[in-house]
Amino acid sequence: MTVSAPTRPRSAAAVPAGRPRRRLKPGRPIPFGAAIGPTLLLAVWAAGSAAGWIDPRTLSAPWTVVTTAGDLIADGRLQDNLAVSAQRAGLGLAIGTAVGTVLAVLAGLSRWGEAILDGPVQIKRAIPALALLPLLVLWFGIGEQMKVVTITLGVFVPVYIHTHHGLRTIDSRYVELGESLRLRRTAFIRRIVLPGALPGFLLGMRFAVVGAWLSLVVVEQINSTSGIGYMMELAREYGQTDVIIVGLVLYGLLGLLSDGAVRLAQRKALSWRRTLAD
Amino acid sequence: MATHAGGLTASRAVRVHNLARGFGDRVVLDGFDLEIAPGEFVALLGRSGSGKSTLLRALAGLDGDAAGSGLVDVPENSSVVFQDARLLPWQRVLDNVLLGLRGPDATERGRAALAEVGLAGRERAWPNELSGGEQQRVALARALVSEPELLLADEPFGALDALTRLRMHALLRVLHARHRPTVLLVTHDVDEAITLADRVLLLDSGRIAVDLAIDLPAPRSYRQPQFLAYRETLLRALGVDETEG
Numbered sequence: 001m002t003v004s005a006p007t008r009p010r011s012a013a014a015v016p017a018g019r020p021r022r023r024l025k026p027g028r029p030i031p032f033g034a035a036i037g038p039t040l041l042l043a044v045w046a047a048g049s050a051a052g053w054i055d056p057r058t059l060s061a062p063w064t065v066v067t068t069a070g071d072l073i074a075d076g077r078l079q080d081n082l083a084v085s086a087q088r089a090g091l092g093l094a095i096g097t098a099v100g101t102v103l104a105v106l107a108g109l110s111r112w113g114e115a116i117l118d119g120p121v122q123i124k125r126a127i128p129a130l131a132l133l134p135l136l137v138l139w140f141g142i143g144e145q146m147k148v149v150t151i152t153l154g155v156f157v158p159v160y161i162h163t164h165h166g167l168r169t170i171d172s173r174y175v176e177l178g179e180s181l182r183l184r185r186t187a188f189i190r191r192i193v194l195p196g197a198l199p200g201f202l203l204g205m206r207f208a209v210v211g212a213w214l215s216l217v218v219v220e221q222i223n224s225t226s227g228i229g230y231m232m233e234l235a236r237e238y239g240q241t242d243v244i245i246v247g248l249v250l251y252g253l254l255g256l257l258s259d260g261a262v263r264l265a266q267r268k269a270l271s272w273r274r275t276l277a278d
Numbered sequence: 279m280a281t282h283a284g285g286l287t288a289s290r291a292v293r294v295h296n297l298a299r300g301f302g303d304r305v306v307l308d309g310f311d312l313e314i315a316p317g318e319f320v321a322l323l324g325r326s327g328s329g330k331s332t333l334l335r336a337l338a339g340l341d342g343d344a345a346g347s348g349l350v351d352v353p354e355n356s357s358v359v360f361q362d363a364r365l366l367p368w369q370r371v372l373d374n375v376l377l378g379l380r381g382p383d384a385t386e387r388g389r390a391a392l393a394e395v396g397l398a399g400r401e402r403a404w405p406n407e408l409s410g411g412e413q414q415r416v417a418l419a420r421a422l423v424s425e426p427e428l429l430l431a432d433e434p435f436g437a438l439d440a441l442t443r444l445r446m447h448a449l450l451r452v453l454h455a456r457h458r459p460t461v462l463l464v465t466h467d468v469d470e471a472i473t474l475a476d477r478v479l480l481l482d483s484g485r486i487a488v489d490l491a492i493d494l495p496a497p498r499s500y501r502q503p504q505f506l507a508y509r510e511t512l513l514r515a516l517g518v519d520e521t522e523g
């Protein structure tokens with residue numbers, strides 16, 4: 001190698017550091033990027049209603065929906081139904097998350113656990129929640145119990161699947177480290193297994209919260225006397241598209257909010273990670 | 279399975295007798311014997327694939343998947359330093375050092391261990407915020423914080439640049455002088471072995487081919503004629519001829 005001056009002198013100012021590298025990351029995030037798509041959709045809807053292209057019996061105008069929402073809030077129907085729905089979803093989510101996590105840890109840490117648990121969960125995964133409903137109604141009736149059980153069943157599967165996968169893909173070098181430090185089993189689970197499976201668990205939670213609201217819709221539109229789903233079912237009988245849309249927007253908001261909450265938790269809990277998205 | 283007999287020979291920190299290890303048909307160690315005195319610093323050289331890591335893992339009791347037999351008598355309280363720092367990325371530096379450490383003063387001891395390796399003030403950092411050399415220093419702190427009688431290190435400086443490696447050598451010498459653990463250091467680097475060890479072993483065909491006591495006054499340096507003599511002996515035994523090429 002020679003260290004003589006280059007034969008073709010280059011201007012240092014014009015080419016500061018040679019040709020720039022091809023960036024493989026997606027680039028800088030767009031400010032409020034997530035809001036652009038929904039805003040466009042809303043604009044099309046509003047324009048369509050204002051211009052009279054959309055029949056209000058098919059789809060109420062956005063402003064009608066807003067005033068209806070106001071009325072529903074004023075007479076307390078929205079809050080009451082929302083509270084009932086949120087309670088069902090929250091209860092199902094809590095029980096389902098706990099069950100899914102415990103089963104995943106049992107199946108992930110012991111061969112016997114896996115042999116006994118994994119098969120049934122995979123079978124449950126293959127059966128759509130709706131298909132189980134007739135059986136659940138026979139077993140638990142049409143009261144709250146059936147609703148919470150259905151939501152729980154919809155929630156625990158994604159939590160189990162992703163937590164189990166997260167557990168199984170923990171680097172064996174960390175397990176070896178635990179052995180070399182003679183960690184006790186509880187310390188091993190607390191310091192290595194659970195944090196190692198946390199990314200998988202949180203991904204499972206993202207599916208689980210959406211799944212909880214989904215199951216909620218199913219159970220509330222069948223034989224229910226309260227909840228957002230019931231409110232929408234009633235509106236269908238009277239042909240009130242505005243109330244139906246209030247319900248839809250509510251479901252959407254709840255889904256988005258809960259997904260956002262899990263993503264926030266993800267960012268907080270996984271701050272040690274550097275990934276492509278950062 | 280190996281017999282982990284305790285307290286058979288009080289005057290030997292490490293005693294390995296008639297150890298055999300293999301994977302499938304491949305015999306890696308066979309009829310292997312080794313004794314290390316308490317506080318002795320032993321470096322283990324050998325060609326790639328000669329079985330150095332296999333031996334070290336046998337001593338550390340980490341070779342559940344290997345087939346073998348023999349007697350392995352090591353202190354209960356031993357620590358391992360791996361080639362990669364192997365810090366848990368989801369635990370802060372101090373928590374990594376405290377991993378597996380028990381007792382009321384654990385945190386204080388962890389801080390002291392970090393200060394010893396020159397990382398005071400970095401307790402709250404995440405491992406991936408540290409340089410490779412710093413990460414390996416954390417690993418060293420974690421290995422030494424439990425005051426082990428035996429320190430097993432498998433090419434701990436292999437991934438570091440030459441300058442950082444020299445600093446780590448100095449650090450390891452200081453720490454060894456202060457805590458006097460028995461050390462078995464696996465390395466590829468002949469100079470590293472001569473610089474650090476009281477005794478250099480060369481593993482070949484599953485047995486110890488060379489057992490060389492290093493008798494050099496400190497500070498050891500390449501300029502000492504005896505250093506060069508040791509170096510030549512070991513390189514020749516490794517099959518490297520420096521006059522070629």
Ligand SMILES: Nc1ncnc2c1ncn2[C@@H]1O[C@H](COP(=O)(O)OP(=O)(O)OP(=O)(O)O)[C@@H](O)[C@H]1O
Nearest residue numbers: 301304306324325326327328329330331332333343
């Ligand atoms: N888990 C394993 N399964 C099968 N073979 C193995 C396993 N671990 C080691 N071996 C084999 O045993 C032999 C010795 O391996 P070992 O890792 O002890 O070598 P080494 O001396 O540490 O080499 P290096 O200097 O490259 O690290 C090698 O031939 C290797 O292929």
Ligand SMILES: [Mg+2]
Nearest residue numbers: 330331332432
């Ligand atoms: Mg090795």
